[in-house]
Amino acid sequence: MSGVPALVIGIAGGSGAGKSTIAGRLASAFPDDALATLEYDAYYRDRPDLDAAARAEVNYDHPNSLDTGLLLEHLAALRRGDTVQRPVYDFLTHRRSHETRDVRPAPIVIVEGILLFVDARVRAELDICLFVDTDPDIRAFRRVRRDMESRGRTFDSVRKQYYATVRPMHLEFVEPSKRWADLIIPEGNGGDLTIALDVIIERMRSAIA
DSSP, X not given: OOSOOSEEEEEEESTTSSHHHHXXXXXXXXXXXXXXXXXXXXXXXXXXXXXXXHHHTSOTXXXXXXOHHHHHHHHHHHHHTOOXXXXXXXXXTTEEEEEEEEEOOOSEEEEEOTTTXXXXXXXXXXXXXXXXXXXXXXXXXXXXXXXXXXXXXXXXXXXXXXXXXXXXXXXXXXXXXXXXXXXXXXXXXXOOOHHHHHHHHHHXXXXXX
């Protein structure tokens, strides 16, 4: 496949806001080959220079923890029509796997991540910026459940990280980045998101028509 994607959509929001859910609902409206997805948290920097205890203390909610340069390289490659090797990150060991995953170019590219709108270079690559806005208590409960069930974390470690970095970094970086959004999606309040999603899906369809 050659040429550039017709549309690059960025989805940001706090940890546990529902970004992946929104991305999945958008993706479900299209054939698999019409859409490519990148998760920003797959691009955490690998730190082989640190032992396990030191890696567990890294502030993973700060922009410096992410390999933004590699993400930008991959977005540029997808625009050229090249397949990229997306990193696979192990959240239990805080290391990158030796394996990667193929992401093939497509007419639509969805990128989602907590800190996606913080870096101006990344924002410049996004045609549409969506911010998923969810109440803090709902986000916190979702994060606890996800980290314990899917990432092998203990409740004490999740609670410690939440107060040490997740909450303060959200207030410093994530919440202010909302101002860059083209559309803010209120999620987790029991409301029906069908209208908002239909508007976005129609925009996606028109872009690749």
